[in-house]
Amino acid sequence: MTALSTPAALDADVGAGAAGDGGSSRHGRAYRALEPSRTGRTVRAVLLFLAALVTLFPFYAMVVLSFKPTGAVVMPEALLPWPLSTEAYEHVLGAESVLRWTLNTLVYSVVSVVAVLFLASLAGYAFARKRFPGKEVMFWSFIAMIMVPYHVTLVPSFIVISEAGGVNTYWGLILPTLANAQAVFLMRQFIKSLPDELFEAAMLDGCSEWRMYVSMVLPLIKPILATLGVFVFLWHWNDFLWPLIVGQSSDMRTLTTGLASLNAENAPLNVVLAGSVVAFVPIFMAYLVGQRYFTEGVTMTGVKG
Amino acid sequence: MTVSGTATASRTAPRPASRRAMRRREARIGLLFVLPVLLLFLAFRFGPAIAGGVLAFTDYTIGAETSWTGLDNLRRMVDDPLFWRALRTTLIYSVLAVPLSILAALGMALLVRRSFRGVKLFRSIFFLPVVTSLVLAGIVFTWIFSAGGPWSSLLGAVGLPEGSWLSDTTLVVPALVIVAVWTRFGFGMLILLARLQDIPRELEEAALTDGANAWHRFRHIVLPELKPALFFLAVIETTVSFQVFDTVYVMTGGGPAQSSYMLVFQLYDQAFRYFDFGYASAIGLALFVMTLVVALIQRLTLGRDR
Numbered sequence: 031m032t033a034l035s036t037p038a039a040l041d042a043d044v045g046a047g048a049a050g051d052g053g054s055s056r057h058g059r060a061y062r063a064l065e066p067s068r069t070g071r072t073v074r075a076v077l078l079f080l081a082a083l084v085t086l087f088p089f090y091a092m093v094v095l096s097f098k099p100t101g102a103v104v105m106p107e108a109l110l111p112w113p114l115s116t117e118a119y120e121h122v123l124g125a126e127s128v129l130r131w132t133l134n135t136l137v138y139s140v141v142s143v144v145a146v147l148f149l150a151s152l153a154g155y156a157f158a159r160k161r162f163p164g165k166e167v168m169f170w171s172f173i174a175m176i177m178v179p180y181h182v183t184l185v186p187s188f189i190v191i192s193e194a195g196g197v198n199t200y201w202g203l204i205l206p207t208l209a210n211a212q213a214v215f216l217m218r219q220f221i222k223s224l225p226d227e228l229f230e231a232a233m234l235d236g237c238s239e240w241r242m243y244v245s246m247v248l249p250l251i252k253p254i255l256a257t258l259g260v261f262v263f264l265w266h267w268n269d270f271l272w273p274l275i276v277g278q279s280s281d282m283r284t285l286t287t288g289l290a291s292l293n294a295e296n297a298p299l300n301v302v303l304a305g306s307v308v309a310f311v312p313i314f315m316a317y318l319v320g321q322r323y324f325t326e327g328v329t330m331t332g333v334k335g
Numbered sequence: 336m337t338v339s340g341t342a343t344a345s346r347t348a349p350r351p352a353s354r355r356a357m358r359r360r361e362a363r364i365g366l367l368f369v370l371p372v373l374l375l376f377l378a379f380r381f382g383p384a385i386a387g388g389v390l391a392f393t394d395y396t397i398g399a400e401t402s403w404t405g406l407d408n409l410r411r412m413v414d415d416p417l418f419w420r421a422l423r424t425t426l427i428y429s430v431l432a433v434p435l436s437i438l439a440a441l442g443m444a445l446l447v448r449r450s451f452r453g454v455k456l457f458r459s460i461f462f463l464p465v466v467t468s469l470v471l472a473g474i475v476f477t478w479i480f481s482a483g484g485p486w487s488s489l490l491g492a493v494g495l496p497e498g499s500w501l502s503d504t505t506l507v508v509p510a511l512v513i514v515a516v517w518t519r520f521g522f523g524m525l526i527l528l529a530r531l532q533d534i535p536r537e538l539e540e541a542a543l544t545d546g547a548n549a550w551h552r553f554r555h556i557v558l559p560e561l562k563p564a565l566f567f568l569a570v571i572e573t574t575v576s577f578q579v580f581d582t583v584y585v586m587t588g589g590g591p592a593q594s595s596y597m598l599v600f601q602l603y604d605q606a607f608r609y610f611d612f613g614y615a616s617a618i619g620l621a622l623f624v625m626t627l628v629v630a631l632i633q634r635l636t637l638g639r640d641r
Contacts, residue, residue, distance in 0.1 A: 160365030186383030206379040268468035
């Protein structure tokens with residue numbers, strides 16, 4: 031249901047292609063006429079500008095307020111970019127807890143990305159290219175699990191982890207999130223679409239299975255590894271409910287649960303927002319560099335922004 | 336289990352000449368490669384999915400004796416005014432959030448459909464909230480909706496009553512809806528934009544030469560082409576709305592006076608504040624049924640269309 035593959039529309043030129051050379055089009059006048067008129071363009075520009083303002087305002091507020099001295103939250107002065115103060119950042123970056131939460135978030139995200147990519151590509155390869163008993167049943171029951179909401183399995187997963195002593199541990203945090211049906215599905219589809227000849231040739235060469243996986247499959251699936259990797263990273267970086275129930279002690283919180291706890295403890299707004307900026311900057315930087323992977327990943331897997 | 340049985344069945348080195356040995360070797364490798372994921376699924380997806388159904392009929396709490404309680408949890412749920420309230424609030428929230436975010440997505444997709452200078456920048460801006468953590472969004476919007484915050488000032492400026500929407504029992508859900516639209520419309524925009532690309536130019540050009548104005552072209556050419564994508568979006572957005580949690584936890588804690596108390600929040604509350612895992616599982620079951628109903632409606636409607 032959620033696996034809808036879409037091209038990265040953000041980068042694509044929709045419609046008029048290179049707008050400058052409209053005259054060279056085969057479609058001539060009609061081609062041009064589909065473009066909005068001068069008034070249409072003005073209206074569009076105004077609407078877009080307003081929408082961008084509304085979209086960006088919360089980010090602006092987050093950054094500006096994080097640079098305010100404590101207590102300066104009264105409108106409209108709060109939204110002016112001065113006076114600036116790095117008080118909140120000194121507090122946040124000096125606090126051991128925030129550094130610890132950042133480390134926890136990094137461990138949670140990076141280990142999960144590596145493990146999901148490795149396990150899902152192995153399984154996807156087997157599902158796409160190998161014949162073994164029970165293959166179809168296994169594959170389709172994996173896919174069926176995409177339909178079962180995360181929250182239905184939340185309580186039993188927690189009980190499993192809790193009985194196994196995984197509360198407040200990294201493995202307890204990470205392990206359950208590695209059962210990623212969408213990742214297996216995407217890997218299988220991608221590897222299935224690769225030309226058969228490649229695999230046959232490698233078989234005839236007498237390549238060992240492991241060598242074949244490492245030196246042939248992995249390089250071939252690089253594009254999907256990148257897209258899926260970015261998506262899994264984003265998902266874990268922003269994940270909230272699972273870290274909230276498994277990482278209960280304050281030194282096992284991630285940035286999201288840590289910031290939520292600061293917020294709940296009525297910490298000063300500038301401090302909470304400075305923490306939010308710290309949590310947001312890595313994602314923002316990555317988004318600037320590899321936007322295509324974000325849009326592909328999120329649209330390919332459908333849910334969970 | 337069959338896995339280990341097959342894996343040890345052919346330990347002897349396979350001779351290239353023997354087809355059967357090769358088959359067995361292939362099966363062994365295949366199972367070996369699938370095994371880690373299979374174990375993870377058994378422990379954390381299949382097992383818990385079944386357990387989630389079973390737990391709903393017990394009074395499980397960690398570290399205590401567990402006994403069967405039959406339909407007690409479901410009966411309790413039916414008699415629990417708070418459950419009905421959470422269900423109603425979740426439905427109201429979804430009925431508002433789903434159409435509004437789809438409408439915003441559609442509007443934005445149409446605005447950034449054609450190429451012009453700066454279009455990529457606008458698309459990037461509109462997608463930015465989608466990659467932002469809901470917790471961060473919740474923290475910032477808590478301030479935006481606070482008494483004396485920007486939203487209240489804006490309302491005051493246009494002559495509407497000022498005040499904090501988050502401490503108003505009727506306005507707290509609309510406030511959460513606004514956050515939902517802000518965080519979700521970029522996703523819908525992207526899906527619709529991809530569909531808009533696929534509409535053949537010739538269709539619209541032909542309509543143009545026939546004298547169809549912009550509204551007619553949208554109504555009779557663009558909209559029908561977008562219909563499957565809009566439907567897909569409606570299902571995804573409904574599922575996402577049913578499962579709203581992060582913003583409720585951060586912004587309202589279910590309040591004021593439980594007026595933003597929704598299903599997943601109740602599930603969390605029952606399981607991890609009252610440690611009533613049985614009752615929480617019953618609520619999980621209700622959520623599952625709701626998701627299933629939405630998927631079924633999708634199936635039926637799409638089936639009829641084809």
